[in-house]
Amino acid sequence: MTENAKNKQNLKELVETKDFVEHLSIDCVIFGFHKDKLKVLLLKYHDLDLWCVPGGFIFNDENLNDAAARTLYERTHLSNVYLEQFYTFGDVRRTENNVHQKLLENKNIAVEENHWIHQRYISVGYFALVDYTLTYTFPDSFNEVCRWFDISELPELAFDHKEMIEKGLLHLRKNIDYQVMGSNLLPDKFTMKELQHLYEAILGEPLRRNNFQRKILSLNILERLEKHFTGSANKAPYLYRFLDNSEIKNLDFDK
Amino acid sequence: MTENAKNKQNLKELVETKDFVEHLSIDCVIFGFHKDKLKVLLLKYHDLDLWCVPGGFIFNDENLNDAAARTLYERTHLSNVYLEQFYTFGDVRRTENNVHQKLLENKNIAVEENHWIHQRYISVGYFALVDYTLTYTFPDSFNEVCRWFDISELPELAFDHKEMIEKGLLHLRKNIDYQVMGSNLLPDKFTMKELQHLYEAILGEPLRRNNFQRKILSLNILERLEKHFTGSANKAPYLYRFLDNSEIKNLDFDK
DNA sequence: CCAAAAGTGTTAGGGATACACCCATGG
DNA sequence: CCATGGGTGTATCCCTAACACTTTTGG
Numbered sequence: 082m083t084e085n086a087k088n089k090q091n092l093k094e095l096v097e098t099k100d101f102v103e104h105l106s107i108d109c110v111i112f113g114f115h116k117d118k119l120k121v122l123l124l125k126y127h128d129l130d131l132w133c134v135p136g137g138f139i140f141n142d143e144n145l146n147d148a149a150a151r152t153l154y155e156r157t158h159l160s161n162v163y164l165e166q167f168y169t170f171g172d173v174r175r176t177e178n179n180v181h182q183k184l185l186e187n188k189n190i191a192v193e194e195n196h197w198i199h200q201r202y203i204s205v206g207y208f209a210l211v212d213y214t215l216t217y218t219f220p221d222s223f224n225e226v227c228r229w230f231d232i233s234e235l236p237e238l239a240f241d242h243k244e245m246i247e248k249g250l251l252h253l254r255k256n257i258d259y260q261v262m263g264s265n266l267l268p269d270k271f272t273m274k275e276l277q278h279l280y281e282a283i284l285g286e287p288l289r290r291n292n293f294q295r296k297i298l299s300l301n302i303l304e305r306l307e308k309h310f311t312g313s314a315n316k317a318p319y320l321y322r323f324l325d326n327s328e329i330k331n332l333d334f335d336k
Numbered sequence: 337m338t339e340n341a342k343n344k345q346n347l348k349e350l351v352e353t354k355d356f357v358e359h360l361s362i363d364c365v366i367f368g369f370h371k372d373k374l375k376v377l378l379l380k381y382h383d384l385d386l387w388c389v390p391g392g393f394i395f396n397d398e399n400l401n402d403a404a405a406r407t408l409y410e411r412t413h414l415s416n417v418y419l420e421q422f423y424t425f426g427d428v429r430r431t432e433n434n435v436h437q438k439l440l441e442n443k444n445i446a447v448e449e450n451h452w453i454h455q456r457y458i459s460v461g462y463f464a465l466v467d468y469t470l471t472y473t474f475p476d477s478f479n480e481v482c483r484w485f486d487i488s489e490l491p492e493l494a495f496d497h498k499e500m501i502e503k504g505l506l507h508l509r510k511n512i513d514y515q516v517m518g519s520n521l522l523p524d525k526f527t528m529k530e531l532q533h534l535y536e537a538i539l540g541e542p543l544r545r546n547n548f549q550r551k552i553l554s555l556n557i558l559e560r561l562e563k564h565f566t567g568s569a570n571k572a573p574y575l576y577r578f579l580d581n582s583e584i585k586n587l588d589f590d591k
Numbered sequence: 592c593c594a595a596a597a598g599t600g601t602t603a604g605g606g607a608t609a610c611a612c613c614c615a616t617g618g
Numbered sequence: 619c620c621a622t623g624g625g626t627g628t629a630t631c632c633c634t635a636a637c638a639c640t641t642t643t644g645g
Contacts, residue, residue, distance in 0.1 A: 104357045105458060145426020145458060169424045169460050171400020203360060203400060203460075205424050255511075273597085292635065294598075299633095308642095315596035316642035528624085547608065549625075554606095569617040570623040 101138040104202040107149050108136040108242065109164070110249035111157065113213035114266040118231045119282040120213065121246055122157065125226040126239070128187045132230075133239040134246065136204065149207045157227070163210040163265040167252040168245075171203040175241040208249040210265035232282075253283060260302050264323035272309055272318040273297070304328070356393040359457040362404050363391040363497065364419070365504035366412065368468035369521045373486045374537040375468065376501055377412065380481040381494070383442045387485075388494040389501065391459065404462045412482070418465040418520040422507040423500075426458040430496040463504040465520035487537075508538060515557050519578035527564055527573040528552070559583070 111122040111134075123132040137152030139145060146166070154160050182199060185192055192198060213229070230236060232250065235243065253262070262283065263276055277293050297303065306320040366377040366389075378387040392407030394400060401421070409415050437454060440447055447453060468484070485491060487505065490498065508517070517538065518531055532548045552558065559579050563572040 102359045102456075102458065105360060139426070139458075141456065142428055144428050145424065148426075166424060169400065169421060171394070171403075171460070173397055173399050201357075201396065203357065203394075205426070205458075289635075290597085291599075291637095296634080310643085312644075313596080314594070314642095314644035316598075318597060544608075545624085546610095546626075551607080563615095565616085567617075568623080569615095569621070571615040571625075573624060 100140050100142075102141055104200065106136055106138055106202055106204040107145075107152050108134045108170075108204045108206050108245055109149060109153050109156075110134050110206065110208040110246050111153070111159075112208060112210050112249075112253065112266065113229060114279050114282065115213040115229065117278040117282060118233075119250075119279075120229040120231060121235070122211075123228060123230055123236070123238075124156065125228070126184060129183060130237065131239045132236045132242075134242045145205060149205070153207075153209055159209070159211055159215075163261065164207055165209075166205060166207050168206045168248055169203060170206055170241055170245065172241070173201050175204075176201055204245075206245050206249065208253065210262060212266065212268055214268050250283075254285075257283065259297065259300060260323060270306060270309075270320045270322055272320060274318060276321070355395050355397075357396055359455065361391055361393055361457055361459040362400075362407050363389045363425075363459045363461050363500055364404060364408050364411075365389050365461065365463040365501050366408070366414075367463060367465050367504075367508065367521065368484060369534050369537065370468040370484065372533040372537060373488075374505075374534075375484040375486060376490070377466075378483060378485055378491070378493075379411065380483070381439060384438060385492070386494045387491045387497075389497045400460060404460070408462075408464055414464070414466055414470075418516065419462055420464075421460060421462050423461045423503055424458060425461055425496055425500065427496070428456050430459075431456055459500075461500050461504065463508065465517060467521065467523055469523050505538075509540075512538065514552065514555060515578060525561060525564075525575045525577055527575060529573060531576070 113120040113122060122135065124135055125132050135153065135156035137148065137155065139148040143151070146164075149164055149166070150160070150162075153162060153164065185198075232246075235246065238246075257280075259280075263279065266279055267275060273294050274290075276297065277288055277290065280293070281288055302324055303321045304324050306322055308317040309320045310317045368375040368377060377390065379390055380387050390408065390411035392403065392410065394403040398406070401419075404419055404421070405415070405417075408417060408419065440453075487501075490501065493501075512535075514535075518534065521534055522530060528549050529545075531552065532543055532545065535548070536543055557579055558576045561575040561577055564575045565572045
């Protein structure tokens with residue numbers, strides 16, 4: 082079976098499945114961090130010059146949150162990832178530019194006119210925080226291109242996915258939690274400078290080096306490890322690691 | 337037509353309507369404030385000893401947020417109300433205790449077995465902030481009892497509505513905004529003490545009288561009006577009013 | 592020894608907290 | 619004139635911002 086034929090088969094199975102909750106979908110804004118830049122992971126539709134946030138549908142007998150995790154896994158092979166619901170998008174016209182329809186036409190897959198894929202649907206938006214260095218493997222069952230984009234250099238996006246990314250980022254900024262964000266977006270070991278650059282990328286503003294260090298250390302959520310020698314002619318920075326919740330010592334309880 | 341027959345008619349029309357988005361609903365946690373207590377507005381199902389948060393369905397050609405406002409109006413005759421989405425509830429088992437089914441049985445309305453009302457559905461949760469003193473008029477088209485409940489004395493609730501109320505309250509606490517909450521939950525004019533009691537009810541903890549006053553006044557979002565004489569033998573408190581956004585003078589820009 | 596970057600110290604200011612005091616009101 | 623509750627003043631603490639200084643590293 083050729084690649085194209087396989088894709089067609091997968092797509093056909095998808096729209097003919099009766100087990101999905103109709104008129105409802107899930108979309109997942111995946112944030113990563115690399116070289117001082119905040120990134121989102123996007124997929125490109127086959128044969129179309131449009132990108133989108135990874136999404137999927139909900140089985141009739143599946144919890145919404147489970148469907149989000151499954152969708153994320155199927156589209157990116159990521160599991161055990163920080164995942165949080167942030168907003169449900171329900172404007173009537175949000176799916177007007179119906180990419181799915183074009184896709185089906187391209188592949189000559191016939192779908193009845195009143196099939197729900199042609200109608201409006203409402204999408205529950207999730208965001209995920211993933212370690213950029215771990216996300217090198219992606220499936221190609223839909224033969225979409227999968228790529229990280231800098232948050233400030235997004236390509237043309239399908240539906241209302243641009244708004245989704247913006248709203249997801251705002252949510253991230255507003256509900257900023259040092260431990261959750263740092264421990265999910267950075268590799269296991271990191272320098273203070275890397276951690277600082279992460280927060281600067283998310284907040285979109287510079288922070289003072291020494292004050293940032295003091296503040297984050299006072300939270301007692303980091304463990305200082307060995308020094309990291311880069312070979313450059315300056316003092317070597319320490320590496321740090323986020324403590325597990327069980328390791329965290331709150332000074333208030335230390336007597 | 338008797339009351340009961342009318343109710344039956346309404347219910348019948350509801351389930352036979354083809355224009356709703358299937359498997360999806362809206363629920364609205366309505367917060368009010370009265371006599372130093374935070375309240376929620378609940379409806380009682382006819383013939384059942386179960387209460388619920390006002391809810392409704394979404395028309396196929398209707399924006400999600402518009403549907404929430406319409407639902408709120410239909411159930412409570414409230415309009416121009418502060419309304420905000422906070423979470424979408426999608427566990428498979430959340431509607432297992434199917435109140436709708438019992439209701440239909442009670443009224444002897446036959447619905448086909450595979451009608452969506454019998455299946456799982458996902459509900460988008462909104463919360464509303466309303467002035468308790470304005471909410472004296474309610475429709476009775478479903479002949480439900482409509483009543484305010486103290487947040488700490490909730491009756492038995494249908495589905496996962498207890499969880500909804502809790503989650504809505506948490507959202508309110510976390511994203512507390514003095515202006516939005518105060519100006520929607522209090523009448524137009526109020527004393528500083530009333531405002532303080534409102535925040536104490538929401539936060540669930542006592543605040544210091546004088547510090548609270550200083551803090552809220554420093555925000556420059558209040559206008560001091562005439563004194564309010566209660567007849568008691570003590571200094572009369574001022575009345576205050578929230579400024580419109582256009583009236584607010586930010587000290588940073590005053591030169 | 593020097594430049595570059597990391598780590599630590601030190602001071603000033605703003606906001607929150609806790610306490611105290613004065614003022615208006617009606618009996 | 620007194621009890622009561624409302625309004626304002628003030629000292630303290632703590633967190634943060636801003637700046638300065640010391641330490642480490644490889645050339």
